[in-house]
Amino acid sequence: MQDPVKTAPGAPGALAAPTAPTASSAPRELRFEAQRIAFGPMMFHAAMLLRDLGLLAALKAAHPTGLTASAVAAKAGISAYGARVLLEAGLGMDLVHLAALEDPEGPYRLAPLGAVFLQDPMTRANADFVRDVCYRGMADLGASIREARPAGLEAFGAWPTIYEGLSQLPPKVQESWFRFDHYYSDSAFPAVLPLVFRARPRRLLDVGGNTGRFALQCVRHDPDVQVTLLDLPGQLAKAAENVAAAGFSGRIGGHPLDLLDATQPFPGGFDAVWMSQFLCCFPEEDIVHLLRRGAAALNAGGSLYVLDTYWDRQKTPAAAYCLQATSLYFTALANGTSRMYHSRDLLRCVDAAGLVVEEDVDGLGISHTLFRCRVR
Ligand SMILES: C[S@@+](CC[C@H](N)C(=O)[O-])C[C@H]1O[C@@H](n2cnc3c(N)ncnc32)[C@H](O)[C@@H]1O
Incomplete structure (x- = not known):
């Protein structure tokens, strides 16, 4: 490392x-x-x-x-x-x-x-996100820290986390949230596809697959892969629309569930489990559980991929600053308990979940790192 x-x-x-x-x-x-x-x-x-x-x-x-x-x-x-x-x-x-x-x-x-x-497109994505999604709720940062809940989310609704409310946020707020999320993930997806598809996975589980953006890139990249999305019902409804509009309903399916509800099992039998910009949405103890459940969904010899952004792995102070600031959104708006991690925090969770990192690649897209993990 x-x-x-x-x-x-x-x-x-x-x-x-x-x-x-x-x-x-x-x-x-x-x-x-x-x-x-x-x-x-x-x-x-x-x-x-x-x-x-x-x-x-x-x-x-x-x-x-x-x-x-x-x-x-x-x-x-x-x-x-x-x-x-x-x-x-x-x-x-x-x-x-x-x-x-x-x-x-x-x-x-x-x-x-x-x-x-x-x-500058990155500045625009960040500034719109700060104004439309974060600004009002950020006044409740102190309450969020004291109470370990996203107190600022009350500016928009009474959901326990922003993810339950994402599909119901006002259109401009949603637009800025998605543009921010996609600005970063879109830059990394083309760079990771060859790494993920080197092993020719036939069944891929996209945990926190959101509106199906990565899944669509996967099915276009490899004509044989089938993708299953796990996410909350609101996000999967939007994903189903996008997938149908692109003509891939036969190869991309959705499985709605609350990933934090341990009574709801993940589907199994996957060659690859994919978690992109996803684990940063949870506190460390949940990350360990989610990684364990992801690992249990793998076929023998399969790989679990974690694509995320770590502030210690950035090439520039500006990139690290953006991530350190984005953590405050997780605190006041998203769920009150997660953040943009230091890579060592995440690697500790990977180890605690019984996984080992076989490949660790920095510099993907604007600011991403890919961990390819297998069960120890
Ligand atoms: C930051 S987005 C990342 C989306 C996508 N993977 C990407 O790379 O752009 C996190 C995703 O995790 C989902 N998520 C968060 N908490 C969840 C939960 N408890 N159950 C199911 N999905 C959840 C959100 O709905 C959202 O789609």
Whole structure:
């Protein structure tokens, strides 16, 4: 197993201060970073409005000349006052630049960070997810931690976890949830298919198969494989629609169940059991049970695959930061007890479930690691 990436936030190299730092001795840049955190939730909304009211796009179209604040206001269809407060917040975030400090009317220009915030697909998936799914519920992070339940989920409904409510969330919230989930998994699926199908599994069990996205890729990749999806009824109803629309109802089936209900057995007789972006949805004790039940569904010689994202296995601090932040969604919105794991946490669960990792591949898609496991 590889060592943690030294540049990941929280990695040993990043914390090597011999004595506790004090606020008064902190360099100016650190104090600025602290203010970014302090005002972050407010600036976030300003950044989203700069994006969604079209201010950043107007500045992009007018690059490099730029636009005055009143011209931006006219293009966005907002008041001059509204344009000025958003543009000035944008200056603070370095999303826009002002041609001359002495003239606050502008012209304003799109800054390099503004171009990333406007155009980068990962930033868009993350930002929409934070605004539409997480923002309101995140105010209940403290209650969620104290009570080990997703207290923030009450913003949407009275479900015990977000998974029971997923198919009933408001359309925009669902759209942002799925776009976030798919943004990450879609990047990894093409990379893992050759690894999973090297052993030519004939029957594959996709545990937490959601709306059938991976199953559809499997049946397109291998003409002989049959896939069974395990998930909650709401997700499987959506999966059945997708599978039928793609013409694969004969090769992809669904088995609705609450995977945490130990009285409901998994179906058996599979050459491969697949768990993608799934175990991060559970606390460690449930992960061990789910792995054991997955292992019991395997034919002799079969493999259990775990595809997930671990913050210690990331190539960049930005990727580790995204995962560490996503953990807070699991706490306040999803179930109050799971998180984006360190790889060692997950490997400990694999061992406790009586499995051994035979293959451990990092760098799949944007941020995924694949463990191929067999029964010990
Ligand atoms: C984060 S999604 C991952 C979906 C998909 N495997 C992927 O890679 O994109 C987790 C899935 O686990 C399912 N799930 C969570 N808790 C469950 C439970 N108790 N019973 C059945 N399915 C559950 C959710 O409904 C969801 O489809």
